[in-house]
Amino acid sequence: MAPLRGVLAVQGRWIGLSERHAVIGDHRWAYDEREAKVAGAPTVVMVHGFTGGKENWYPLAERLGGRYRLVVPDLPGWGESQRIDGADYGFAAQAARLADFLRHVRRDGSPIVLLGHSMGGGIAAIAAAEHPQLVARVGLIDAAGVRFQDNQFGIDVLAGENPFAVSDAASLQRYLDTVFHDRAVQPSLPWPVSEAVIGWRIRQAPFEQQVLDRIGRSDQRFLPGQAAAAIRQPALLLWCRQDRVIDPSAMALYAAQMPQAIQVSLDDCGHMSIMEKPDDVAAAVARLISQGTPR
Template sequence: MPSRRANRKTVAVVAAVFFLLAVAWLWRDPMLMVRGVFAAQRWWIGLSSQQVEAGGHRWVYAQREAIKPGAPTLVMVHGFTGSKENWYPMAERLGGHYRLIIPDLPGWGASERKAGEDYGFNAQSARLAEFVEKIRKPGSDVVLLGHSMGGGIVAVTAADHPQEITRVGLFDAAGVRFKDNRFGEQVLAGENPFAVYDDASLKRYIDTVFYGADAKPFLPWPISQAVIDWRKRQAPFEQSVLDRIGRSDESFLPGKAASAIDQPALLLWCRQDAVIDPSAMALYAERMPHALQVMLDGCGHMSIMEKPDDAAAAVELLIKRGVPR
C-alpha cells in the first residue's frame, strides 16, 4: 500500500498541474477572470442568466424574481460602453421586493450584434419595446430605468409606449443639449472620449466616468491589458454608435420625446458628472415637470455604481410615491 507521504506527494502534484492549467487558461483569455467575477456577482445577488429573441436580436439578460407575485418589474438599461453588470450594485440594494430584468442591449455585452445594423436611439428603442413585451408578466407593472445612453433610449420608449410602461427613471441620461464640457466638445468634434487603446487611455476613461477614488475599479495586469485589447476591438462599433447618438439628427430625440412622458418619473444625477453635465437634469425637468428630481453629491457619471444605496432609495420612492402630471 502507498505511504501517506506518497499520497500527499501525489495530491501536491495533481494540485500543481491544475494550478498550471488554470494559469495557462487565464493567460490565453485574461477576460475569463472578469467574466468569472461578474458570474460570482450575479450568483451572490441571486440573479440568473437568461436569453430571449426580440427585435431581431438575441438578448442576454440577468433576472431575479420577486418574493411576492405581481410585484413591479424593473427593466434596467445600461449606457454607452456599459453592460448589465453596471446595475448589479443597485440591484443588490433592491432586495427581493421587485422582479428585476437587466439586459445587455443588442450590440453590447453578451447580446447579439449584427454588422450594418443601426444601434441609435430610435432603433434601440423599438427593440427595447419588443423585449419588454417578451419578458413582461400579466398583472406586473413595468418600471423602465435607463442610465446615460440607456436613459435616452428609455425616454423614447416610455414616450412611445405609455400603456406598457407605468413608471420611468432616467439616470445621468443622454439626449439633451447640456452645458458644454470636455466630453461633449470632444463628441461634437467627432472624437470618442471613451476610446481605450493603452494604459493611459484606460485610466482616463475610468477617471472620467467615476468620481470617488474608492469607486474606481482596480484592474491589475494582465486583466488591464485584456480590457485594453478588448476595447480596441470594440472601437469601430463604439464610434458608429457615438456618431449616431451624439452627432446625428436624432442626438436630441430623447429630450424631445420627454415632453410626452406622462408616467410617474424620476430624474437622478450626480453633481460631479463629467460626461452628461448636471445641467441636463434641468433640461429634462422642463419637459417633465412632474418628475421627482434627485441630485447626488460626491459621485460622477456612474451614479448607479457609486451611490447604489441612494439610487435604489430613489427608485423605491418613485414606485411608492410617484405621481403623474
C-alpha cells in the same frame, strides 16, 4: 474579456441573478433576472449606457433585490447580446428593440418600472414616451439626449472624437476617471485583467465610433429630450453634481419636459451614480415606485 465576465457572472449569481437568453425581434438578447419575494411586485428593467453592460447595475440590483422583480439586459450590440454588422444602434432603433424586449418580459399584474442610465436613459425616454402601455414608471439617470451645457466630453464628441476610447493603461485610467468621481469605487482591474480589458476595448473602437456617430452627432442626438415631452407616467430624474459626461444641467432640461418628475441631485459622485451611490439611487427608485403621481 472572458476572465472579467467570469468574475462578474459569479457576482451576479451571488446577488441572486440568473442568466437568461432569448431571441426577440432581430437580435438575441442576454439578460439577468431575479424574482421578487412577493408575486405581482413591480418589474424593474435596467438599461445600461454607452460602453456599459448589465453588470453596471449589479450594485443597485443587490439593494433592490427581493422587493421587486429585476430584469437587467445587455442591449443589442453590447455585452453578451448579439451584434449585427451594419445594423443601426442609435436611439430610435434601440428604443424600438427595447419595446419588444419589454413585451417579452412583462407579466400581467406586474407593472414595469423602466430605468435607463446615460445612453440607456435616452433610449428609455423614447420607449416610455412611445409605449406608455408598457411602461408604468420611468427613471432617467444621468441620461443622454438633451443639449446640456458645454463640457469637455461634449466638445470632444462634437469634434468627432470618442472620449471613452481606450488604447493603453493610461487611457484606461483616464476613462475610469472620467466616469467615476471617486477612485475608491472604480472597478479593480489588476493585470492581466487590465490587459484583457484594453485589448477588448481596442477591438470595440469601430463599433463605439459608429454608435457615437448616431447618438452624439446625428440628427437623433436630441430625440430623447424631445420625446420626453410625451412622458406622462410618474418619473424620476437623478444626476450626480460631479458628472463629467452628461453635465448636470441636463436634468433641468428634462424636467422642463417632465414637470411630474421627482428630481434628485447627489453629491460626491460622477457619471456612474448607479455604482458610486447605489444606496441613494435605490432609495430614489423606491420613492418613484411608491410616491410618483401622474400629471
